Amino acid sequence: MLQLKYYSYELAFEYPFTIFKGTKTHQPTLITSLGLGDITGYGEAPAISYYNITVPEMIASLEAKRGLIERYALTDPQRFWHFLHHLIPGQHFLTAALDIAAWDLFAKLRRQPLYQLLGIKWDKAPITDYTIGLDSIDSMVAKMEAHPWPIYKIKAGRVNDIDIIRELRKHTNVPFRIDANEGWTFDEAKALLPELQKLNVTMVEQPLPKEQYEEMKELKQVSPLPLFADESCRTEDEVKKCADGFHGINIKLTKCGGITPAMRMIKEARVLDMKVMMGSMNESSIGTAAVANMIPLLDEVDADGPLLLKEDVAEGLTYQNGIIKLSGGNGLGVKFTGKK
Numbered sequence: 001m002l003q004l005k006y007y008s009y010e011l012a013f014e015y016p017f018t019i020f021k022g023t024k025t026h027q028p029t030l031i032t033s034l035g036l037g038d039i040t041g042y043g044e045a046p047a048i049s050y051y052n053i054t055v056p057e058m059i060a061s062l063e064a065k066r067g068l069i070e071r072y073a074l075t076d077p078q079r080f081w082h083f084l085h086h087l088i089p090g091q092h093f094l095t096a097a098l099d100i101a102a103w104d105l106f107a108k109l110r111r112q113p114l115y116q117l118l119g120i121k122w123d124k125a126p127i128t129d130y131t132i133g134l135d136s137i138d139s140m141v142a143k144m145e146a147h148p149w150p151i152y153k154i155k156a157g158r159v160n161d162i163d164i165i166r167e168l169r170k171h172t173n174v175p176f177r178i179d180a181n182e183g184w185t186f187d188e189a190k191a192l193l194p195e196l197q198k199l200n201v202t203m204v205e206q207p208l209p210k211e212q213y214e215e216m217k218e219l220k221q222v223s224p225l226p227l228f229a230d231e232s233c234r235t236e237d238e239v240k241k242c243a244d245g246f247h248g249i250n251i252k253l254t255k256c257g258g259i260t261p262a263m264r265m266i267k268e269a270r271v272l273d274m275k276v277m278m279g280s281m282n283e284s285s286i287g288t289a290a291v292a293n294m295i296p297l298l299d300e301v302d303a304d305g306p307l308l309l310k311e312d313v314a315e316g317l318t319y320q321n322g323i324i325k326l327s328g329g330n331g332l333g334v335k336f337t338g339k340k
Helices: 055-070 077-087 092-109 137-146 161-169 186-198 213-222 236-242 259-271 285-292
Strands: 003-019 022-036 039-046 130-132 152-155 176-179 201-205 227-229 248-251 275-278 318-320 323-325
Touching: 003 055, 022 055, 022 092, 039 092, 039 285, 055 077, 055 092, 077 092, 077 259, 092 259, 092 285, 130 137, 137 161, 152 161, 161 176, 161 186, 186 201, 186 213, 213 227, 213 236, 236 259, 248 259, 259 275
Parallel strands: 130 152, 152 176, 176 201, 201 227, 227 248, 248 275
Antiparallel strands: 003 022, 022 039, 318 323
16 A cells, blocks of 8 residues: 655745746745655655645645545556546646656666666766846846856846847857747747847747747747747647647646656657757756656756755755766655655
């Protein structure tokens, strides 16, 4: 019988974190654990206000379904995901936390690192970026100087975006990725993209509001830069819908429902000749480790949650010049260190 536990945290950011949708100083997150005997797997679901996800609501759902979850015979994490998909329909964040915990537990029971259990060959590891949130130009420059990195992700969505990028470019030659978080109009994006290319911007995430699929098709035809879907590609049923308007997709484990659907999304994107990125929702090292185990399958990585947070609830992930290194341990490869 599975032993279900959970822990809630308010993890402080090093700097107030601002995107087009708002500012926060702490990241609420829910850590879930599934145990069999003396072996425990861990998962994570950060709460995101603009998706109307809260930790108390996820805990209420867990308690309501505790008996059914604990009585489940975990013989295959993929089957467990399908069980959860029907048990708590539409609750992708909570499903992700339980799915990650199940994969961590299952890999530990098999005495394997997760990536080996998933059949992933560790033959390449694209680097992760470091995210610079919206702020004054001086503060954004100060963040870059405090965190030298081989590639930065710059949050955008303001009327003076191009002026900001030009100023930041004066302080570093490394590539920039731009994430507009749906913050531009079609005309703004069309005018900005050629100018951003001149400033060594290598890709742009979600330039237009998520529902503007037709406008994205037109923008893709004229864009000199790769365009990646984020808000437009939350779940696996939206991958195909994005193929005509984006060059790639940014998969978020919490939004799609965990490792199980993410693996299917990667496969479908490859069939559609799309690039694949996996992104951060400001997870601690637990949620980030789930992404890290899948890095060899990706073209781009945005897994800097632990770098942005002032506190963590696990150890085992390390960063070296943009490369995420796993501990070599079984499962996710991290050890839960939070208060139990």
